[in-house]
Amino acid sequence: MVDKLKKIVLLSGAGMSAESGINTFRDADGLWEGHDVMSVASIEGWYQNQSLVLDFYNQRRKQLTEVQPNAGHYALAKAQTLFDIAIITQNVDDLHERAGSENVIHLHGELKKAQSTLYPEFVCPWDGDIQLGDVCPQGAQLRPYIVWFGEDVPQINHAVSQVTCADTIIVVGTSMQVYPAANLVSYAPEQADVYYIDPKPQLNEALRQRDKLTVLEQTAAIGIPALLTKLAEA
Structure with a gap:
């Protein structure tokens, strides 16, 4: 029986939107x-x-x-019935919302505002x-509602508050090189499971320091649905 209160925080980057046809940054x-x-x-x-x-x-x-959401976006939206899911994205598109996800934090702003x-x-x-x-x-x-280089990231504290209470962290489609997003994983509880989904993984320091890290060399559209199914069956 899945614990419906299990907290999953997903950190998404440009690689996830790229599978829907949006060029990377x-x-x-x-x-x-x-x-x-x-x-x-x-x-x-x-x-x-x-x-x-x-x-x-x-x-x-x-x-x-x-463009349209891909299988990864839709899998996250569907999994909201099983888990408490918070999505922290560096993307400025609305693909997570269009797929049906409700708790989405946009670190770098939103194109449609x-x-x-x-x-x-x-x-x-x-x-x-x-x-x-x-x-x-x-x-x-x-002006566009975009957080540009040289500006503060107003949603970072909200993002940190989500990460600090996560049972599971999923990082997908991002090399986590741009700060302050790059350091978010370090705020996760020590016992939290961390999964990094990327066809060409590049681990930053915050990821390398995690003891409970699993790297999945897959795209978001393949890796997210498979991982969420595995977590639901655990």
């Missing part, structure tokens, strides 16, 4: 969709060329209409393009 040449990453994913880049940044994320938002540049507490749903001249109720320009 950086290509091998250091470019992202033909752009230098810092020109479109840093606060400095925003100040230098707001039109470029808005257009870049408008294109990313449009891409969401062309906009934020005021001067009143950051103002965040609203946004499906179409964000243009220069689109403003919040106080009259400030709207």
Whole structure:
């Protein structure tokens, strides 16, 4: 009989969304969709060329209409009936939610939301393009609701609180190299089981220090459903 209160925390990264057709954050040449990453994913880049940044994320938002959740996303949503699942994702897409997952923490923001540049507490749903001249109720320009390089990660404390009470940690589709997300595993209880799912695993220091670590050299779409089935049968 499965303990329905068992806490599973899944940390997902770009590799998981890549299986649905979303390009990973950086290509091998250091470019992202033909752009230098810092020109479109840093606060400095925003100040230098707001039109470029808005257009870049408008294109990313449009891409969401062309992709669907994969088997890994759907398996997580289905497993909510068996486990207490929290998903901490570095991805800015809505694939986890579209598959049906309810407890999703976006560390790096969400493509389908906009934020005021001067009143950051103002965040609203946004499906179409964000243009220069689109403003919040106080009259400030709207920007993508994305955590860029050079900015704080407002959801990190919430994420830590989930990890500290986990029975099982699953890391999938991320090399866990970007901080502060890279250090999240270190907050897990010593007795927590940790699974790392990736076809080309790269263990960071926090993962290497875990005694109860299992590495599964599989993709998210294959590894997550299989692992959740195994955990349900345990």
